[in-house]
Amino acid sequence: MTAPLHEARPSGPGRALPDTQQGMRRRNLARVMHAVSAEGPLSRAAVASRIGLTRAAVSTLVDELIRTGLLEELGPERPGRVGRPGSALAVSGRGPSGIGAEIGVDHLAVCAVDLRGEVRARAVRHGTNRGRSPEPVVEELTGLVRRVVADAEREGLWPAGLAVAVPGLVARDARTVVRAPNLDWQDVDLGALLPGEFPLTVDNEANFGGLAELWLGADTPGDFLHVSAEIGIGAALVVNGSLLRGTRGFAGELGHVPVHPDGPGCVCGGRGCLEQYAGEEAVLRAAGLEPGEDRVGLLAGRAADGDPDVRRALREAGTALGIALTGALNLLDPEGVVLGGALAGLAPWLLPSLESELSRRTAGPARAVSVSRLGPEGPLLGAAHSVVRAVLDDPAAVAERA
Amino acid sequence: MTAPLHEARPSGPGRALPDTQQGMRRRNLARVMHAVSAEGPLSRAAVASRIGLTRAAVSTLVDELIRTGLLEELGPERPGRVGRPGSALAVSGRGPSGIGAEIGVDHLAVCAVDLRGEVRARAVRHGTNRGRSPEPVVEELTGLVRRVVADAEREGLWPAGLAVAVPGLVARDARTVVRAPNLDWQDVDLGALLPGEFPLTVDNEANFGGLAELWLGADTPGDFLHVSAEIGIGAALVVNGSLLRGTRGFAGELGHVPVHPDGPGCVCGGRGCLEQYAGEEAVLRAAGLEPGEDRVGLLAGRAADGDPDVRRALREAGTALGIALTGALNLLDPEGVVLGGALAGLAPWLLPSLESELSRRTAGPARAVSVSRLGPEGPLLGAAHSVVRAVLDDPAAVAERA
Incomplete structure (x- = not known):
């Protein structure tokens, strides 16, 4: 089979979901999340008009997203930018979070970003990784990840996934570092070295930096x-x-x-x-x-x-x-x-x-x-936000794991 | 608004259609057409298993495609590659066709391709177009188009669209030749010069050549x-x-x-x-x-x-x-x-x-x-096939125009 040259991971609202009634519901859940994420706080009516569904259909979807903790209701007392009175919806600041990590030539860094896009915990270790073998570097990184996850958990967040930026070529399996000349690493399967409890994505730092620019740049x-x-x-x-x-x-x-x-x-x-x-x-x-x-x-x-x-x-x-x-x-x-x-x-x-x-x-x-x-922060933020975007793109998947 | 860097025209089975019941029906019509086009003749049951819909759903879709003349029934006497007995379906060799045209530096060419991908009519005129003004060149091309359309009509085909390959840069409106240095043309709106009765697409010859390679290459x-x-x-x-x-x-x-x-x-x-x-x-x-x-x-x-x-x-x-x-x-x-x-x-x-x-x-x-x-034939064939692909990608749209 030909591997696609183009982004294989879901990158639009639930684009890769099957074309069935169930798939339609999942895509529509993603549309609601994206609308509230981009423009919230919004009333149910405002969401309906943004995404072209009926108010009734949107209410059902919103109820599900509130039940699974991805949206929250601000209550009628805080109408925000909502035109007519009604309970405003916002993306939850608790629940799933994206854990981003970076293996740099001269440092290691980890952060947790919530669904609203805010960095809620972070940890950094300076010092060169050049010429070190992968195992101790990844072990140190794992220590930073566990510390950040623990900090985030104290704020009511749980890790929806871990994304790691590396200074090298990454295979399309999104876990194998094929070649990182400035670390002197070759064919390193990070999936085998990192803790297995979170969904993992490894990518080149330039790619995560580009995505950060796309999502967070002005x-x-x-x-x-x-x-x-x-x-x-x-x-x-x-x-x-x-x-x-x-x-x-x-x-x-x-x-x-x-x-x-x-x-x-x-x-x-x-x-x-x-x-x-x-x-x-x-x-x-x-x-x-x-x-x-x-x-x-x-x-x-x-x-x-x-x-x-x-x-x-x-x-x-x-x-x-x-x-x-x-x-x-x-x-x-x-x-x-x-x-x-x-x-x-x-x-x-x-x-x-x-x-x-x-x-x-x-x-x-x-x-x-x-x-x-964003400068040198780009890759780390792009990694964490890639996990957050995956949640927005298919909220039903993460709700099942919650 | 940012124009997308990526293919804007529909290029997969009905990819751009709206996400409604009606959109789902149109996408499923496209799936049936693509399955029969790629692997036909096929029975209804074989189509159903290829595209993952029920036999009953496929029968309804097939009936519509037969009624609008896009599919035809070969009858139970020609089971072809179909596993179990049943009436085999094939893409129609009558009905809509794609008209491809090429404005080369040294020639003009036009052809008609049916939904099965066969060239059913063609016309060529040799002689340089370098330094000629657009009007007489397009007038000659229009003459060739009318001749090819008339030939195709005698075989029961009607033109679903016209696609023109040019040796130059084409704007994203798919009708304006921004710059064709070897013709010495600049900012020529071919849409204003060509007959208005068919949907028109103008593109660079290299693009149509690449698409021909994708669709027809080994x-x-x-x-x-x-x-x-x-x-x-x-x-x-x-x-x-x-x-x-x-x-x-x-x-x-x-x-x-x-x-x-x-x-x-x-x-x-x-x-x-x-x-x-x-x-x-x-x-x-x-x-x-x-x-x-x-x-x-x-x-x-x-x-x-x-x-x-x-x-x-x-x-x-x-x-x-x-x-x-x-x-x-x-x-x-x-x-x-x-x-x-x-x-x-x-x-x-x-x-x-x-x-x-x-x-x-x-x-x-x-x-x-x-x-x-395909060599030098590529751009002309790519142009004609782009029209045919558009029909396969959204058969409901062409059925409405039939």
Whole structure:
């Protein structure tokens, strides 16, 4: 069977549910949840008019969502933005929560997000994971997960699932890290190492960063290219509100797009890849600096101080990004480009040469390049929110597990 | 509103239909049509088991499809591949048909395809359209369309729609040719010039070529990059069985991916674009030949005769294609690459350098590069079949118009 290049996990309101009476009910439960989540507090009548069902049908659905603890009634005394009097509905701040985790090259982080999208607990451990074997790293991560889950439980939340962001390629099984060169991990089945009691999703940090931008960014279009960097450079392609994952799950490897085809050799086997010009270590090398732990902080600090070598290195990195992005924009025609992760912190010195290269090479109006406000928080928040979105997309499934 | 980057037109069985009882009936009619189209002749019981509905529900749907002339009953005397005795159902060879048309740089072509996928009428006019204004070209095309429709009507077919392939960028309104540099057309509204009596869809030839490959190719995966060339080089990105169109409808511009960023200037405003190394005219120039009308025939003939200049020029074009495709594969991770259009006829001389460049630059197992068997027929067949697919995807809509 052909694995779909497109998002396989449910990404719209219950899109993958079967086309039966039962499936219709589940899809309609999802519509109610999404309407209240996006625009609540709302009265039953307002929900009905938003989603095009009768008031009676909506009442039945709402009753079920209140019974299973996903919606709550604010009562007639707090009509909020509701037009006519009536009991306003809101997404519950108790009940299911999404647990997000991140395995970074230099840190571990975990957080719990409720259905309203608020972070309710978090834990971080700084220190390099480079060259450590997976078992002790995952054991430490598991400790942080248990601490965050316990904190969340004290606030009446239970974990609906765990999503883990990793700096590497993840297979379409959403649990195997196929290759994480900067951790020196290969073919690591995180599903076998992590606690089995929560539904688990593992994904590339760039993908979770792109989803965070889609869900939490300001005025993010539904079609964009999210470019992020830690040591490598990755991109998330968001198409019509979903991630484009690739047949093997490896789409978005912007770092290995050839920029100068006869340039220096790259770990991928190619030559002159973008990563050789715009990856953090390449920029440090070009600026004559030693790679340490806080690479972005070092570069940003020196650039802000006017260090000419660092500024030149970042300018050249911006030019290389502009060349690689010219190819990507010609292929994909997205509405915009968002710089996230480490690139967000370096944007003031990358953007001028990047934008001039893009406008020199592409016809028509310049494409919007914006800078993520989530920065390095993106992947962790995207992971936690992916669990929350899955609950909103199929509330009936989580209600069965409640 | 954000235009979706992904295929907006219905591309799966009735995917875009509303989620009501009526919508469910329409989606189930589509499922019956697709099952019989893909695997027919089939009995009602076989259809029911294929699509997971009861025999009684399927009978009601089948009766409606027979009444509106989309299915026909072969009778119990021809059980075909049906397991148990019963009247076998087949897609009708009369009724609605798809009219495909192509405006090429050097020709015009029109054909009619029935719901079974057979070409039932066709008309072609050779001669250059380069530099001609749109009105007389479209007038000639309209003459060919009327002739093909008349021929098809004599066989009991009526036109369910007209789809036109053009060598240029088409807006998401699916009727405006924004830019066709090799015709020298700009902002031409074909909807205003073509006869208004059929539903009209205009699309880029590379897109229709990619869809033809998806629908008619042998063992084509659901996720692939279809690369074709006439004078320009275009690509169709097929993702999970649908075209990725881009925000403005301009995705797939592989010809303007930078290959050597300091190379020769291009019409697009960029430098060193793939088209400057692997477009037909670039290859002719590199081989020291004059561009004439049958450019591919000239190159293929000389290459087959062993002309060293032509062979070298094609080898270098293959290398440039390999560099640009390395970037595309890293970004998109498709299952394979299909060379179509003019590239199919030149494949014997392009493929060796193209494949060696790809395997030199990309890690892991070599990606399958295959050659389209449809060749230059692809866009025309893709256009006609897109109309047929729309009928299969929502048979109720066409039945209302019958």
